[in-house]
Amino acid sequence: MLRHREVIGEDNQYIAYVAYPLDLFEEGSVTNMFTSIVGNVFGFKALRALRLEDLRIPPAYSKTFQGPPHGIQVERDKLNKYGRPLLGCTIKPKLGLSAKNYGRAVYECLRGGLDFTKDDENVNSQPFMRWRDRFLFCAEAIYKAQAETGEIKGHYLNATAGTCEEMIKRAVFARELGVPIVMHDYLTGGFTA
Numbered sequence: 001m002l003r004h005r006e007v008i009g010e011d012n013q014y015i016a017y018v019a020y021p022l023d024l025f026e027e028g029s030v031t032n033m034f035t036s037i038v039g040n041v042f043g044f045k046a047l048r049a050l051r052l053e054d055l056r057i058p059p060a061y062s063k064t065f066q067g068p069p070h071g072i073q074v075e076r077d078k079l080n081k082y083g084r085p086l087l088g089c090t091i092k093p094k095l096g097l098s099a100k101n102y103g104r105a106v107y108e109c110l111r112g113g114l115d116f117t118k119d120d121e122n123v124n125s126q127p128f129m130r131w132r133d134r135f136l137f138c139a140e141a142i143y144k145a146q147a148e149t150g151e152i153k154g155h156y157l158n159a160t161a162g163t164c165e166e167m168i169k170r171a172v173f174a175r176e177l178g179v180p181i182v183m184h185d186y187l188t189g190g191f192t193a
Helices: 030-042 072-079 099-111 131-149 164-177
Strands: 003-006 014-017 088-090 116-118 154-158
Touching (some): 099 116, 099 131
Parallel strands (some): 088 116
Antiparallel strands (some): 003 014
């Protein structure tokens, strides 16, 4: 621990500032970083309560992560949209629509001027809207909106699933449909999935 200070107005509460040598972390591994910082410390039984309030990652460690293969300029080039913000939204209501009605909402948003839409993280493969049907109707919505507007459109299909194999299956199906964007909820699906 580098230093600590008392929390003003609270008995027996402190803010601790802790630093670790970079050699304790596997390069490019978010999982190892959080296991070392959060998992290990939060499991320390001598502490009755603990909260992580801030995490600062040194540039030397940040550089070990691959990161996205490209930045905003490549996105703008792919969409052929410059000089303005890229506009998008999460489809609402997030739950309860049939796949057909969900696809209709995607189409209306894209046709109405948005550049992209996305699934909410809760949208997976529920009985009222199975993932395969949602993927099909969303792909149809994208292509229809593109044909009518002459613009490139996109939708982030949530491929998060209970197993890595199922996530890959969903991502492959999205690729087969020609949908270039899938999303993965790392908080529930895991950093390494």
